[in-house]
Amino acid sequence: MTDVRPQDADERMAQFFDGCAAQGLMAEFDEGERAKLNGFLRRWAITPGMRVLEPGCGGGRLTAVLSEATGPTGEVVACDLSKAMIAMARERGLPPHVQIRQQPISFIDRPDGWFDRIICLNVFPHFADPAMILSHMARLLSPEGGALWINHFEGRDSLNEFHRHAGEVVSRHELPTSEAMDRLMTGAGLKVVELEDFSGSYQLKAVKA
Numbered sequence: 001m002t003d004v005r006p007q008d009a010d011e012r013m014a015q016f017f018d019g020c021a022a023q024g025l026m027a028e029f030d031e032g033e034r035a036k037l038n039g040f041l042r043r044w045a046i047t048p049g050m051r052v053l054e055p056g057c058g059g060g061r062l063t064a065v066l067s068e069a070t071g072p073t074g075e076v077v078a079c080d081l082s083k084a085m086i087a088m089a090r091e092r093g094l095p096p097h098v099q100i101r102q103q104p105i106s107f108i109d110r111p112d113g114w115f116d117r118i119i120c121l122n123v124f125p126h127f128a129d130p131a132m133i134l135s136h137m138a139r140l141l142s143p144e145g146g147a148l149w150i151n152h153f154e155g156r157d158s159l160n161e162f163h164r165h166a167g168e169v170v171s172r173h174e175l176p177t178s179e180a181m182d183r184l185m186t187g188a189g190l191k192v193v194e195l196e197d198f199s200g201s202y203q204l205k206a207v208k209a
């Protein structure tokens with residue numbers, strides 16, 4: 001999306017995902033996704049009391065799971081561009097330690113190193129300016145045991161192929177190659193410490209460099 005300003009791209013994307021919400025897409029995890037999510041949760045190792053940031057929370061299906069993992073002594077901050085997705089997330093009536101914001105991730109502000117986990121589930125390819133967003137998330141990530149995760153329920157090749165046919169707005173939204181991802185992370189002051197790209201899932205863990 002080199003010819004579209006990031007804020008214009010975000011506006012078009014918000015409308016696209018409003019449409020997805022109206023169709024009930026991504027409202028809940030299906031059985032296969034739930035099994036993969038259980039594997040992701042083990043790797044994320046979220047313990048009670050942790051502070052978790054969830055960019056692109058959509059309709060809040062993961063937010064609900066994260067809020068149980070942190071418990072009331074922790075904090076979950078979830079945000080999304082789409083008004084309709086955020087409405088769906090708010091309808092869940094999640095507990096007070098969960099904050100749900102209709103904002104781009106770049107607007108979420110906290111002191112440096114505030115979050116123990118930043119969980120990007122099914123969202124990274126949609127970031128209009130990934131270098132800027134990664135730098136922002138790097139600032140918010142704790143240098144002591146903090147981890148940024150990028151997860152998908154399918155591998156890079158099939159995800160990129162899916163997006164090519166999922167509508168004009170997302171047709172060029174791609175998960176970068178591992179080399180490009182390394183460069184993006186390094187530029188943001190992060191380093192990739194784990195990367196698994198299988199046909200049925202994609203998992204990347206980055207920490208402060």
Ligand SMILES: C[S@@+](CC[C@H](N)C(=O)[O-])C[C@H]1O[C@@H](n2cnc3c(N)ncnc32)[C@H](O)[C@@H]1O
Nearest residue numbers: 017026056057058080081082104105121122126
């Ligand atoms: C494919 S959906 C995934 C939603 C959710 N993570 C899930 O798996 O159910 C991607 C979401 O990311 C949101 N999004 C994209 N760029 C964003 C940004 N810069 N800040 C916040 N949300 C963003 C979109 O509005 C959309 O709802």
